Amino acid sequence: xxxxxxxxxxxxxxxxxxxxxxxxxxxxxxxxxxxxxxxxxxxxxxxxxxxxxxxxxxxxxxxxxxxxxxxxxxxxxxxxxxxxxxxxxxxxxxxxxxxxxxxxxxxxxxxxxxxxxxxxxxxxxxxxxxxxxxxxxxxxxxxxxxxxxxxxxxxxxxxxxxxxxxxxxxxxxxxxxxxxxxxxxxxxxxxxxxxxxxxxxxxxxxxxxxxxxxxxxxxxxxxxxxxxxxxxxxxxxxxxxxxxxxxxxxxxxxxxxxxxxxxxxxxxxxxxxxxxxxxxxxxxxxxxxxxxxxxxxxxxxxxxxxxxxxxxxxxxxxxxxxxxxxxxxxxxxxxxxxxxxxxxxxxxxxxxxxxxxxxxxxxxxxxxxxxxxxxxxxxxxxxxxxxxxxxxxxxxxxxxxxxxxxxxxxxxxxxxxxxxxxxxxxxxxxxxxxxxxxxxxxxxxxxxxxxxxxxxxxxxxxxxxxxxxxxxxxxxxxxxxxxxxxxxxxxxxxxxxxxxxxxxxxxxxxxxxxxxxxxxxxxxxxxxxxxxxxxxxxxxxxxxxxxxxxxxxxxxxxxxxxxxxxxxxxxxxxxxxxxxxxxxxxxxxxxxxxxxxxxxxxxxxxx
Amino acid sequence: xxxxxxxxxxxxxxxxxxxxxxxxxxxxxxxxxxxxxxxxxxxxxxxxxxxxxxxxxxxxxxxxxxxxxxxxxxxxxxxxxxxxxxxxxxxxxxxxxxxxxxxxxxxxxxxxxxxxxxxxxxxxxxxxxxxxxxxxxxxxxxxxxxxxxxxxxxxxxxxxxxxxxxxxxxxxxxxxxxxxxxxxxxxxxxxxxxxxxxxxxxxxxxxxxxxxxxxxxxxxxxxxxxxxxxxxxxxxxxxxxxxxxxxxxxxxxxxxxxxxxxxxxxxxxxxxxxxxxxxxxxxxxxxxxxxxxxxxxxxxxxxxxxxxxxxxxxxxxxxxxxxxxxxxxxxxxxxxxxxxxxxxxxxxxxxxxxxxxxxxxxxxxxxxxxxxxxxxxxxxxxx
Numbered sequence: 001x002x003x004x005x006x007x008x009x010x011x012x013x014x015x016x017x018x019x020x021x022x023x024x025x026x027x028x029x030x031x032x033x034x035x036x037x038x039x040x041x042x043x044x045x046x047x048x049x050x051x052x053x054x055x056x057x058x059x060x061x062x063x064x065x066x067x068x069x070x071x072x073x074x075x076x077x078x079x080x081x082x083x084x085x086x087x088x089x090x091x092x093x094x095x096x097x098x099x100x101x102x103x104x105x106x107x108x109x110x111x112x113x114x115x116x117x118x119x120x121x122x123x124x125x126x127x128x129x130x131x132x133x134x135x136x137x138x139x140x141x142x143x144x145x146x147x148x149x150x151x152x153x154x155x156x157x158x159x160x161x162x163x164x165x166x167x168x169x170x171x172x173x174x175x176x177x178x179x180x181x182x183x184x185x186x187x188x189x190x191x192x193x194x195x196x197x198x199x200x201x202x203x204x205x206x207x208x209x210x211x212x213x214x215x216x217x218x219x220x221x222x223x224x225x226x227x228x229x230x231x232x233x234x235x236x237x238x239x240x241x242x243x244x245x246x247x248x249x250x251x252x253x254x255x256x257x258x259x260x261x262x263x264x265x266x267x268x269x270x271x272x273x274x275x276x277x278x279x280x281x282x283x284x285x286x287x288x289x290x291x292x293x294x295x296x297x298x299x300x301x302x303x304x305x306x307x308x309x310x311x312x313x314x315x316x317x318x319x320x321x322x323x324x325x326x327x328x329x330x331x332x333x334x335x336x337x338x339x340x341x342x343x344x345x346x347x348x349x350x351x352x353x354x355x356x357x358x359x360x361x362x363x364x365x366x367x368x369x370x371x372x373x374x375x376x377x378x379x380x381x382x383x384x385x386x387x388x389x390x391x392x393x394x395x396x397x398x399x400x401x402x403x404x405x406x407x408x409x410x411x412x413x414x415x416x417x418x419x420x421x422x423x424x425x426x427x428x429x430x431x432x433x434x435x436x437x438x439x440x441x442x443x444x445x446x447x448x449x450x451x452x453x454x455x456x457x458x459x460x461x462x463x464x465x466x467x468x469x470x471x472x473x474x475x476x477x478x479x480x481x482x483x484x485x486x487x488x489x490x491x492x493x494x495x496x497x498x499x500x501x502x503x504x505x506x507x508x509x510x511x512x513x514x515x516x517x518x519x520x521x522x523x524x525x526x527x528x529x530x531x532x533x534x535x536x537x538x539x540x541x542x543x544x545x546x547x548x549x550x551x552x553x554x555x556x557x558x559x560x561x562x563x564x565x566x567x568x569x570x571x572x573x574x575x576x577x578x579x580x581x582x583x584x585x586x587x588x589x590x591x592x593x594x595x596x597x598x599x600x601x602x603x604x605x606x607x
Numbered sequence: 608x609x610x611x612x613x614x615x616x617x618x619x620x621x622x623x624x625x626x627x628x629x630x631x632x633x634x635x636x637x638x639x640x641x642x643x644x645x646x647x648x649x650x651x652x653x654x655x656x657x658x659x660x661x662x663x664x665x666x667x668x669x670x671x672x673x674x675x676x677x678x679x680x681x682x683x684x685x686x687x688x689x690x691x692x693x694x695x696x697x698x699x700x701x702x703x704x705x706x707x708x709x710x711x712x713x714x715x716x717x718x719x720x721x722x723x724x725x726x727x728x729x730x731x732x733x734x735x736x737x738x739x740x741x742x743x744x745x746x747x748x749x750x751x752x753x754x755x756x757x758x759x760x761x762x763x764x765x766x767x768x769x770x771x772x773x774x775x776x777x778x779x780x781x782x783x784x785x786x787x788x789x790x791x792x793x794x795x796x797x798x799x800x801x802x803x804x805x806x807x808x809x810x811x812x813x814x815x816x817x818x819x820x821x822x823x824x825x826x827x828x829x830x831x832x833x834x835x836x837x838x839x840x841x842x843x844x845x846x847x848x849x850x851x852x853x854x855x856x857x858x859x860x861x862x863x864x865x866x867x868x869x870x871x872x873x874x875x876x877x878x879x880x881x882x883x884x885x886x887x888x889x890x891x892x893x894x895x896x897x898x899x900x901x902x903x904x905x906x907x908x909x910x911x912x913x914x915x916x917x918x919x920x921x922x923x924x925x926x927x928x929x930x931x932x933x934x935x936x937x938x939x940x941x942x943x944x945x946x947x948x949x950x951x952x953x954x955x956x957x958x959x960x961x962x963x964x965x966x967x968x969x970x971x972x973x974x975x976x977x978x979x980x981x982x983x984x985x986x987x988x989x990x
Contacts, residue, residue, distance in 0.1 A: 036770075137659070137660075137661035137730075138658055138659045138660055138661065141659045141661075142658075142659075163674060163677040163727065164665075164677060164727055164728045164729060165728070166731055167725065167727040167728040168725075168728035171723060171725055171728055171730065171732065172661075174723075175659055175722065175732050175734075176659075177656075197677070201727050202865075309848060309849055313970055314849065314850070314896055316849070317847060317848050317849065317850075318848035318849050319848070320846070321846045321847075321848040322848075339835065339836070339837060340868075342836040342837065342867075343835065343836050343866075343867040343868040344867075344940070345836075346836045346839075346866075346867040347866045347867050347868075347938075347939075347943070349849075349850050349896065350771050350772045350850055350866065350894075350896060351771070351866075351868075351938045351939070351986075352896055353983055354938055354939040354983055354984045355938060355939070355963065355965065355981050355983045355984065356939075356961050356963075357940065357941060357959050357960060357961065357980065357981055357984060358940055358941050358960050358961065359961055360961055361940055361961075362938075362941070362961040362963075431963065433615065433961050433962035433963045433964075434962065505664075553770075604960075604961075604962055
């Protein structure tokens with residue numbers, strides 16, 4: 001099929017902007033050619049998503065001289081060298097994306113699995129309802145009615161297990177009688193992925209009033225989670241019941257025979273394709289204006305979390321609300337007035353499409369980004385945890401409780417020392433004036449440990465390539481590696497196992513054998529950063545020898561030898577300490593930040 | 608990105624205002640096309656389903672599920688069937704044990720009706736009587752379209768001003784000039800008992816004391832240029848995280864026209880409001896920045912002007928996009944709040960202080976300065 005594909009167009013209808021990406025075969029290679037963007041037009045007064053998509057495509061036409069739009073939509077297949085496309089695909093998160101509610105019996109078991117399934121399908125989960133969630137039934141019924149989700153995923157019970165509790169929740173749904181957000185005259189889609197024994201009762205209760213789909217149980221046994229059937233059903237229903245009712249989507253759906261995919265599902269699919277193709281543990285993030293999506297592909301487990309109110313424009317003040325102004329100011333190298341920063345953030349919230357023009361404004365947004373990533377990753381780790389509640393070797397697996405900022409959570413299985421790759425996408429990360437800014441923001445937000453390759457999306461095209469991979473994964477991966485993936489470089493950061501360490505102390509040595517055979521030996525000095533240039537296509541042989549009490553992945557004080565990637569930034573030796581603690585004293589903190597930014601040449605004037 | 612600019616807030620002296628009024632659920636429409644309505648005319652009415660109460664009856668009656676069918680015989684012990692009315696305290700189920708020696712009963716916790724009895728879950732669902740919802744017209748005007756079973760569209764001519772951020776829902780009151788100039792700060796000294804029922808026209812900032820006093824004397828609303836974030840948080844008792852407002856539990860509606868911090872209300876807005884002093888204004892503080900932008904609004908209806916006299920050049924401009932000579936407002940530092948007009952729109956991307964390469968425009972500010980700003984940081988002034 002690849003032989004016939006010469007020209008590809010992919011669009012993403014975002015909540016604010018519709019983005020077109022144009023690809024074509026150049027010689028034997030598939031390459032990214034041009035991008036076009038225009039405001040999304042799904043809301044009043046336009047209420048037709050294709051207007052914004054057409055405007056974005058028109059920009060591509062202007063830039064390339066390639067005619068794409070005809071009187072009946074997209075011209076397909078390509079005709080001459082400068083007309084039509086062979087493949088058109090699109091993702092969408094316009095109008096708030098796919099908004100779902102999930103239900104289960106136990107909060108930490110089936111409801112949690114259902115939550116993971118819905119998130120993995122690219123949804124924003126508005127609420128999780130479970131028998132043991134501590135809320136009163138009338139409260140839950142009101143909530144189901146009030147939230148008006150696009151879809152409900154109902155789960156509960158292992159196969160052959162409880163029926164009455166599942167029926168109880170189904171009775172709540174039936175009583176609440178929620179109507180879909182879009183197309184109120186249509187039946188609300190419900191996916192039932194619970195105990196198979198309860199199916200007849202579920203059909204009786206929900207079959208008439210709702211568009212009910214039944215799939216295999218997502219938790220057939222307590223120690224098994226099988227979210228794939230539920231995820232697939234959600235994707236099918238997203239097209240049939242949700243997208244088809246959004247303004248203009250009936251027309252958009254006629255432009256392409258390929259199912260429209262929720263934006264995060266496209267993004268997640270691309271992260272997953274990369275991780276599986278390279279056999280690595282990967283954490284990926286889409287830092288958007290309204291939400292922060294985090295994906296982990298770790299020991300073959302794929303988990304996505306969405307922090308619906310952590311973002312860099314619409315939700316910027318929610319980051320402030322969750323983290324506090326002091327946690328934002330702590331990342332700034334200059335003295336500021338708290339009130340002034342608060343007013344600036346609120347002004348960004350009410351005018352979300354504005355961009356920083358001054359360096360101070362840029363650094364304030366970068367400070368918020370670090371906190372959004374930190375909070376988003378905390379949320380992600382609470383979902384990326386082992387299944388609990390079953391017997392293994394005669395013992396009940398209950399999970400390990402841990403405390404994060406005073407909140408008790410189950411411990412995650414993600415060990416940062418074992419995360420090989422960290423990738424970022426989204427406006428702020430893709431459009432940072434210097435790539436090193438994205439790298440340090442990602443390093444600080446996630447506190448990477450050991451040796452981690454960091455990359456970013458060049459011009460925000462991961463969702464586009466994700467949906468393209470459903471048609472032709474080979475082409476999608478080729479474009480991803482050549483034009484989308486920008487390797488920032490490798491961060492080497494020892495984990496502290498001891499608290500007996502002082503600033504200025506040597507905590508290890510890194511020896512790099514560069515591609516030209518040159519050897520660079522650098523000490524790791526506590527609370528410092530060091531940048532070593534190594535170009536994007538190159539690799540160096542690293543020998544990392546941490547002092548006792550420090551670990552880079554081989555154990556405390558043990559030498560690690562491995563090949564490390566270069567990048568547009570290069571290699572960063574991060575000996576600032578893990579966990580990273582900024583000095584309490586404001587002058588000292590500003591001095592340290594200035595020192596780090598200067599070493600990295602992170603901002604104009606540093607130096 | 609020729610079409611990618613911020614449309615800006617509307618400020619129209621003579622505008623055809625159309626409001627779509629819909630019931631939250633279907634009901635009865637009480638008006639017909641062509642009817643003249645006042646702002647408090649009830650247009651439509653409906654009955655919302657009453658609150659639900661559930662009773663775990665199987666547990667209360669100690670019923671054990673059948674291991675094969677997973678169900679209990681709850682219906683056998685019920686006095687009432689689905690759809691029957693119930694009174695609070697009325698016995699609705701009884702189970703006798705040991706030849707009637709022990710009795711387990713269930714009484715209704717509410718007045719209403721029995722909606723559902725489940726042998727599978729063992730629960731009973733009861734519902735309180737429906738709640739009446741009346742929908743008023745919000746603005747005075749003429750009914751131009753009936754939305755069957757849902758509501759109507761009303762039209763009137765009047766001044767229409769959008770704010771940037773608001774708190775509180777729909778309200779009405781006479782406009783009252785509370786300060787003398789657009790840059791004056793609205794303080795508690797400006798607020799007296801004469802402000803009761805009024806919409807106060809403020810200047811560059813409203814202090815916390817001024818807002819509290821306005822609430823105390825019963826003012827219906829405040830329109831002001833700027834507000835400090837700290838004041839907002841103190842008035843609400845919590846920090847706003849996402850700009851979705853309109854349902855705050857505060858006794859007045861607050862509309863901010865320019866932004867956060869001290870910012871003079873624009874001259875033209877101030878003039879438009881003050882020259883309408885004494886007239887009815889319809890206010891709504893509801894703001895939603897995310898998907899489907901809703902901005903707070905001030906409508907000053909004019910019943911003496913026919914719709915044919917209202918002219919709207921703004922909509923035409925919206926479709927044309929940004930052009931040289933158009934009036935703009937800068938909405939981000941370092942020139943935040945400055946007014947001016949577009950001088951040129953270079954096609955090439957330019958590097959700004961952050962080192963970002965962005966699409967810019969050259970503007971001449973009202974104070975004479977010529978500046979370069981990213982196009983994303985200006986909004987067109989629609990008049």
